[in-house]
Amino acid sequence: MSTLQILGYHKIGPPSPDAWETWYYVPTATFVRQMTQLRDGGWKVISEQTLLRALAAPESLPRRAVMITFDDGYRSVLHHAAPVLRRFNFPAMVFVPTHYIGGGSTFDANTREPVEPICSWQELHELEIAGICVESHGASHKTFSDLNATQIESELRDSKIDLERGLNKTIGFHAYPYDDPGRHPDQTDAALKQLGYQAAFRFTGGACAWPPANPFHLTRIPVWPDTDLSKELTA
Numbered sequence: 001m002s003t004l005q006i007l008g009y010h011k012i013g014p015p016s017p018d019a020w021e022t023w024y025y026v027p028t029a030t031f032v033r034q035m036t037q038l039r040d041g042g043w044k045v046i047s048e049q050t051l052l053r054a055l056a057a058p059e060s061l062p063r064r065a066v067m068i069t070f071d072d073g074y075r076s077v078l079h080h081a082a083p084v085l086r087r088f089n090f091p092a093m094v095f096v097p098t099h100y101i102g103g104g105s106t107f108d109a110n111t112r113e114p115v116e117p118i119c120s121w122q123e124l125h126e127l128e129i130a131g132i133c134v135e136s137h138g139a140s141h142k143t144f145s146d147l148n149a150t151q152i153e154s155e156l157r158d159s160k161i162d163l164e165r166g167l168n169k170t171i172g173f174h175a176y177p178y179d180d181p182g183r184h185p186d187q188t189d190a191a192l193k194q195l196g197y198q199a200a201f202r203f204t205g206g207a208c209a210w211p212p213a214n215p216f217h218l219t220r221i222p223v224w225p226d227t228d229l230s231k232e233l234t235a
């Protein structure tokens with residue numbers, strides 16, 4: 001049994017002028033340090049193609065495999081994370097809620113988390129060109145437990161169709177907004193499978209045993225400004 005360590009980030013770099021620091025912002029210097037820890041620790045950062053292959057053939061997962069993921073598609077991923085990832089030659093994956101493309105993270109407007117710009121279609125294309133694969137985070141960034149089965153299916157279907165049309169590629173992955181697979185996770189899994197998703201990501205749960213018990217609940221390691229990857233990651 002091997003493991004895949006999937007890192008979960010949100011915002012990279014400084015807050016926008018009207019925003020403020022929170023635990024969801026990882027400063028650029030910290031991000032560079034964490035990427036350095038991956039490189040120096042001999043971790044193998046895998047792409048979505050390698051993930052797809054490993055889902056079909058679990059033994060093909062490289063040793064010390066790591067994935068880098070970002071939720072919400074913040075513009076800061078393009079401006080602050082992408083240049084660093086390029087320098088290290090690391091691929092990554094970003095999950096964007098399609099109703100917010102080109103807008104702001106107003107789904108956070110009633111929380112203590114400041115609203116930040118979300119990538120436009122042009123910026124999502126730039127992420128793809130930079131080796132950061134764009135995938136689904138639903139359409140309206142709703143808590144699935146507040147939705148019925150039909151609404152959940154619409155979130156998964158509409159976001160997939162929009163992203164496939166906008167990016168001219170196949171969408172195979174989903175990350176649950178708020179780490180919430182809904183009140184009936186089995187039904188959500190069935191909808192994901194039926195719509196052609198290959199796997200889905202939780203935000204928490206730690207290192208993911210490989211092969212995964214359920215590909216629609218790949219667990220992740222949330223990364224915060226004080227996360228020391230040399231301690232967090234265990235082969």
Ligand SMILES: [Zn+2]
Pocket residue numbers: 071072137141176177178
């Ligand atoms: Zn989110």
